[in-house]
Amino acid sequence: MVHALSSFVDEMARVFEAEGRADGAALAVVLKTLPQDLWLQGSDCGADSAIRDLLGTSAMPVAQAALEAHDVLGWAPETYASRTPDLAALSPYVVADLLGPEQAFRCDHLRAGLYYQKPNTRYGLHSHAAEETYVIIAGAATWTAGERQRLLLPGDYVHHTTYLPHACETGPEGVVALWRWSGEIGKESYRVHDGQGAFAA
Numbered sequence: 109m110v111h112a113l114s115s116f117v118d119e120m121a122r123v124f125e126a127e128g129r130a131d132g133a134a135l136a137v138v139l140k141t142l143p144q145d146l147w148l149q150g151s152d153c154g155a156d157s158a159i160r161d162l163l164g165t166s167a168m169p170v171a172q173a174a175l176e177a178h179d180v181l182g183w184a185p186e187t188y189a190s191r192t193p194d195l196a197a198l199s200p201y202v203v204a205d206l207l208g209p210e211q212a213f214r215c216d217h218l219r220a221g222l223y224y225q226k227p228n229t230r231y232g233l234h235s236h237a238a239e240e241t242y243v244i245i246a247g248a249a250t251w252t253a254g255e256r257q258r259l260l261l262p263g264d265y266v267h268h269t270t271y272l273p274h275a276c277e278t279g280p281e282g283v284v285a286l287w288r289w290s291g292e293i294g295k296e297s298y299r300v301h302d303g304q305g306a307f308a309a
């Protein structure tokens with residue numbers, strides 16, 4: 109692994125160790141034991157300069173590490189949107205899927221990566237079988253998790269139990285977060301709850 113990617117993975121492991129959940133600790137163990145000969149293909153995700161600028165505003169070590177490793181984190185438009193350039197431009201977010209059954213960092217029982225949501229956008233209510241934790245590392249977002257809504261800032265964690273509906277709305281700065289999935293990590297259970305509202309600004 110190139111040094112910048114290795115440093116980022118180490119910082120990411122620290123963040124999930126600090127989460128205080130067994131599945132976060134399990135992810136940290138996997139991250140710490142990744143093969144050293146892997147690296148990820150850099151790509152133009154359409155929001156690279158915005159992500160860099162936002163990471164630069166954060167005091168978190170993991171954000172600094174993500175900035176330094178940006179070109180090898182594999183940031184890309186969300187998978188289905190990327191098949192159609194027009195949809196990719198409309199999508200409120202881009203992702204860097206680091207670890208999972210189909211990823212370069214192969215893991216059959218966990219998924220993890222980075223998430224960037226553009227300024228002044230809403231990713232509407234959705235849910236899935238997997239348990240999920242997001243950790244804000246730069247910017248801010250108004251987060252809905254079930255009945256609860258709150259403003260999340262760098263260093264804040266939010267956990268979604270199985271099938272808990274959740275949504276994310278950004279202000280003028282957008283948001284960068286780490287995320288992880290555990291439990292039933294198949295994507296087939298994913299569903300959007302409010303249709304067109306999922307991509308409404």
Ligand SMILES: [Fe+2]
Pocket residue numbers: 235236240268274
């Ligand atoms: Fe989710």
